[in-house]
Amino acid sequence: MTNSFQNILVTSFPDISEITFKNIEKKYLNVIIINTIFIFLLLFIAVFFAVYKDIFNLKEYKFWLYVLYTVILVFTLFIKIVGFKKRKFAVREKDISYKNGIFFKKLTTVPFNRVQHVEIDQGPIARFFGLVTLSVFTAGDSSDDLKIRGLLSKNALEIKEFISNKIDG
Amino acid sequence: MDNSENFSQFRRQSKKGILVIYINLLYKVLKAFWILLFLFIQRFSKISETTLTYIYLGVGFLLLFFFIRAFLIFKNFQFKIENNHFILKKGIISKTNTSISFDRIQNINFKQNIIQQIINVHEVNIETAGSSKAEISIKALSFKEAKALKQAITIYDKKITTEEAVLAEKPFLKVGFLALLKVSLTENHLQSLLLLFAILVGFYQQIDELFKGLGKRDLLDSFISENTSVLESSVILIVGFLILLTIIAVLSSVFRIFLKHFNLTVYIKNNALEIYQGLTTKNSVILKKGKVQHITISSNPIKKKLGISFITFKQAISGKVNKKQEKVIKIVGCKNKQVSEIKNLLFPEENVTNYDKNLPDSYFRYRMYFRSFFLILVINLGLFFAFENYYVFGLNAVILPIFILIIEKTYKKRYYLFSEELLLVGQGSIETHKTYLPFFKVQNIKLKQTIFQARKNVADLVFQTASGKIKIPCISMEKALKIYNYTLFKIETSQKSWM
Numbered sequence: 001m002t003n004s005f006q007n008i009l010v011t012s013f014p015d016i017s018e019i020t021f022k023n024i025e026k027k028y029l030n031v032i033i034i035n036t037i038f039i040f041l042l043l044f045i046a047v048f049f050a051v052y053k054d055i056f057n058l059k060e061y062k063f064w065l066y067v068l069y070t071v072i073l074v075f076t077l078f079i080k081i082v083g084f085k086k087r088k089f090a091v092r093e094k095d096i097s098y099k100n101g102i103f104f105k106k107l108t109t110v111p112f113n114r115v116q117h118v119e120i121d122q123g124p125i126a127r128f129f130g131l132v133t134l135s136v137f138t139a140g141d142s143s144d145d146l147k148i149r150g151l152l153s154k155n156a157l158e159i160k161e162f163i164s165n166k167i168d169g
Numbered sequence: 170m171d172n173s174e175n176f177s178q179f180r181r182q183s184k185k186g187i188l189v190i191y192i193n194l195l196y197k198v199l200k201a202f203w204i205l206l207f208l209f210i211q212r213f214s215k216i217s218e219t220t221l222t223y224i225y226l227g228v229g230f231l232l233l234f235f236f237i238r239a240f241l242i243f244k245n246f247q248f249k250i251e252n253n254h255f256i257l258k259k260g261i262i263s264k265t266n267t268s269i270s271f272d273r274i275q276n277i278n279f280k281q282n283i284i285q286q287i288i289n290v291h292e293v294n295i296e297t298a299g300s301s302k303a304e305i306s307i308k309a310l311s312f313k314e315a316k317a318l319k320q321a322i323t324i325y326d327k328k329i330t331t332e333e334a335v336l337a338e339k340p341f342l343k344v345g346f347l348a349l350l351k352v353s354l355t356e357n358h359l360q361s362l363l364l365l366f367a368i369l370v371g372f373y374q375q376i377d378e379l380f381k382g383l384g385k386r387d388l389l390d391s392f393i394s395e396n397t398s399v400l401e402s403s404v405i406l407i408v409g410f411l412i413l414l415t416i417i418a419v420l421s422s423v424f425r426i427f428l429k430h431f432n433l434t435v436y437i438k439n440n441a442l443e444i445y446q447g448l449t450t451k452n453s454v455i456l457k458k459g460k461v462q463h464i465t466i467s468s469n470p471i472k473k474k475l476g477i478s479f480i481t482f483k484q485a486i487s488g489k490v491n492k493k494q495e496k497v498i499k500i501v502g503c504k505n506k507q508v509s510e511i512k513n514l515l516f517p518e519e520n521v522t523n524y525d526k527n528l529p530d531s532y533f534r535y536r537m538y539f540r541s542f543f544l545i546l547v548i549n550l551g552l553f554f555a556f557e558n559y560y561v562f563g564l565n566a567v568i569l570p571i572f573i574l575i576i577e578k579t580y581k582k583r584y585y586l587f588s589e590e591l592l593l594v595g596q597g598s599i600e601t602h603k604t605y606l607p608f609f610k611v612q613n614i615k616l617k618q619t620i621f622q623a624r625k626n627v628a629d630l631v632f633q634t635a636s637g638k639i640k641i642p643c644i645s646m647e648k649a650l651k652i653y654n655y656t657l658f659k660i661e662t663s664q665k666s667w668m
Contacts (some may be wrong), residue, residue, distance in 0.1 A: 017650050094661040098653040102618045109653070110613040111660045114667070138612035139485055139635040139668070145613060 009011050014092070016109065021088035021099065027129045028150025029084050034125050036080055080139045089148050091159055094166075096136060098146050110146045112166040114138045120156050136163070174319050176250040179258065181243065186287045186309030191239035192284050193308070198235070204379050248307065250321050255295065257305055267305065271332065273297050275460050275484060275668070276318045279453040291315040295322075319455075341442075341510070342435040345504040349433070352479075352502045354419065354428035355471040357600065358654040362418040362424055437514060442534055444500060449583075454498055458515055460484050460668050462636040466508055470600060477502050480511060485635035485668045514604060521593050526584040530627045533643035534580040541572050575599075585641050585654075589666050590659070592632070594639055608656050609663035610634055618646070632656070635668065 047069055051062050082102055082163075089098045099107040109120060119135040126132065132153045138148040151159075198656035199206070208223070216224070241261045248257045255274070257267040276296040285292055289310035297304065310318065344352070356525040431448035452569075459483050479501040504509070545568060552561040575598045583597045587608075594604045615631040620627055628649045630641040641652075 013654040015650070016657070035408060050292055103616040105616075105620075105623070107616040107653075108613060109615075109657055111657060113663075114612045122666060138633070145633075 016097065016107070019090050019092060019097075021090045021097070023085070024087050024089065024148065024150040025131055025152055028087075028126075028131055029081065031123075031125050031129055031131060031150065032080050032084060033077065036076060041074070044069065052159045057161070065153050075154050087150070091145070091162065096146065096163070098148050110138060112163055115163055115167055118163050120153070120160060122153075134159060176248075176318065179247040179249045181247055181313050182307055182309045183290050183314065185290050186289060186448075187239050188244045189290065189292075189308045190238055190242050194235045194239055195232075198231075204375060208379075235668055236489065246307075250318075250393075255305070255322060256545055263346060269295070269297055269305070271322055273492075274322060274453055276457070277322060278455065279315055279319075279451075281447075281451040283508045285309065293318060330449070331379070336390075337415075339438040339617060340434045341437045342433070342500070342503065344430065346432040346550060348477075348502050349426060350423070351475060352472075352477060353423040355469065355475065355477075356420050356426060357469065358415070358418040361422040362414065364425070365417065365421045375570050426501065433500060433502065435500060441512070442511070442514075444498065446500075455596045456482055456484075456498060459666065461515060462610050462634045462668075463604055463639065464515060464603045465602050466512075467597075467600055467602045469601070473601070476505055478505075479503065480508065483634075483636035488638050512605065516591055518609060521591055521605075524586045524588055526586050526595075527644070527648070529580070529583045529641075529643045530625065530645060532585065532622065532625045532627050536621075536643065537576045539580065541576060545572065583642070585644075592639075594641060606632065606634065606639055609658035609659055609665055611656055611668075614653055614656050616649055 047065060051059060051065060079102065086102055086105075087098075087100045089096070091097075095109050095111040096112070097107065097109040099105070116137045116139055119137065120132050120140065121135070122132045124150075130153060131150050134148045134151055134156045138145050148156075213479075217495055225667040228641065238261070245261055245264070246257075248255065250256070251331075253271045254267045255271070257265075257269075259265055259267075274295055276294075278294045279390050280292040280294060282292070285308075290311075290313075291312055293307040293310055293315050295305040295307075307318075345519050372518075428448050430446045433444070433446040435445075440458045442458075444454045444456060446452055446453075457630055463483050465481040465483070466478055467481065471476060477586045479499060480503055482498045482500075484498070537621075545565070548568065548579065549562065549565065552564065555561075579596070579598045582595060582597045582601055590607050590609070592606045592608060594606070596602050596604075611632045612635055613633045615633065616628055618628040619630060625645045627643045628646050629643060630652060632639045632641075644652075
């Protein structure tokens with residue numbers, strides 16, 4: 001198979017693999033952990049209730065059920081903590097990129113001249129830490145655009161401002 | 170051209186519009202409550218005289234109510250053109266004022282359903298993209314008005330108009346009765362059947378709801394089980410049923426195709442495609458070159474033998490538009506020559522045939538086998554627990570070859586190649602699809618890699634466009650990154666507008 005790319009590769013293009021990505025705010029790890037624990041707390045109540053009332057006839061496996069629960073909890077937390085370090089973003093002159101994931105790595109880049117609008121929002125726990133989520137929307141199926149969670153609101157505003165200037169300019 | 174139509178003042182639709190709106194309203198009501206009507210007819214003899222009078226009175230009142238409503242909708246529906254904006258006032262109690270700038274307007278389509286055909290008015294739909302604003306539909310305009318309105322709106326669009334007055338040229342493509350019959354007979358009948366089933370299931374649920382509401386569920390259940398048990402007991406019946414199913418599938422394909430594409434005619438004008446089609450509802454669509462995001466040319470083995478394929482044009486959709494009205498425009502029964510002409514029209518001077526095909530990594534095949542393995546496992550377990558009989562595993566003799574065939578076909582048909590401006594992605598299993606996407610129409614780009622792919626150093630590329638995703642699965646990381654960078658370069662340096 002010949003490489004048809006060579007024909008076009010006369011100039012060197014800006015290379016996405018060579019730019020340095022920035023980590024998101026360390027404080028956001030707290031938000032992730034609190035969120036996870038909150039969900040697991042709800043799950044624990046459900047499991048406890050199920051065992052207590054013996055809904056699924058699982059009373060005799062009670063011990064193993066709790067062991068399973070703990071294993072899943074520890075595993076999830078572990079994934080979330082390791083995965084946190086993989087959440088990175090980069091703003092270049094003409095585009096914004098975000099990457100995340102350990103088992104399922106994902107890298108997204110949105111060029112500024114395709115951005116429809118930029119949104120900043122904040123969940124209740126993130127608000128406590130002064131963190132925000134920056135969402136960049138393009139045309140079409142907006143559910144799958146770029147979203148960076150865990151930015152300081154000052155930085156997010158700066159990025160938003162930067163992109164807005166680029167769109168208008 | 171025609172200056173007698175003046176759009177600078179607020180004006181209403183043609184008066185016949187009241188009738189169109191009225192029938193539309195009644196149709197909606199009937200669709201929601203047809204089951205009541207059904208019940209009413211069924212029990213007609215059992216209803217006492219006095220109740221009947223009340224029912225008639227009620228119906229009469231409702232008919233009057235809807236007529237007044239239709240009249241008010243008509244009365245309050247006003248539009249004008251001002252300052253390169255289309256301005257619309259509507260609403261009886263809550264008033265809405267919409268203003269759409271001409272360059273936001275993607276399409277102006279004419280449509281005629283049966284009623285509109287009878288009273289000779291045209292429905293004009295103004296489609297916009299990129300904004301969440303609702304689409305505008307003017308229910309009834311005379312042909313002259315509709316034409317003038319379109320003219321008035323498009324006159325500002327890229328300053329190309331003067332020649333448009335010249336009408337009645339030779340159509341670029343015309344699919345006659347026989348050709349359409351050919352097209353419909355070579356359709357994917359399985360798909361038609363599934364569509365039909367989906368409609369029937371919806372139908373059944375509605376009836377089921379009703380019987381449940383009346384506390385007569387058992388009646389329906391016993392009726393169905395009675396009929397199915399007869400079916401189960403006889404092989405001949407099953408075979409007959411299968412033959413019937415095939416006939417239904419073919420018929421429903423023919424029906425579907427004829428309904429939608431009857432008298433399909435395509436003109437090429439001013440770098441735009443004008444498409445007219447439809448049996449009961451006549452549709453006319455103007456497809457502007459710049460608004461098309463990507464096109465897919467599809468064929469299947471039989472169609473290929475006959476030398477016909479169909480082209481799907483994808484235009485931009487805004488995120489809030491529901492999926493039902495996806496802006497997909499399809500023309501069927503294209504000959505190879507016409508296909509290449511359309512390609513040339515949309516992507517001029519882009520010849521991709523000189524470039525080599527790039528094939529996916531063999532991991533792509535491996536992944537498909539891996540995924541199918543689990544699927545087959547689930548099917549087997551499901552079958553076993555459903556029938557509790559070891560003989561069901563014999564079905565694998567049928568299932569496995571089908572899976573292998575489809576996977577091998579899918580793997581073989583997957584490729585991508587690109588010229589300077591254009592990306593071509595080939596895919597399909599039984600059918601063959603070729604998707605053409607200009608790089609600068611991409612909205613954002615994603616690189617995805619699972620931990621298994623990382624070991625093989627391959628990745629998936631996903632191009633997000635304003636009309637859906639296009640995926641290139643399992644290509645080497647090095648190539649993926651090159652295309653990634655190249656696409657970004659193309660988007661960021663592009664001066665052309667993507668819509």
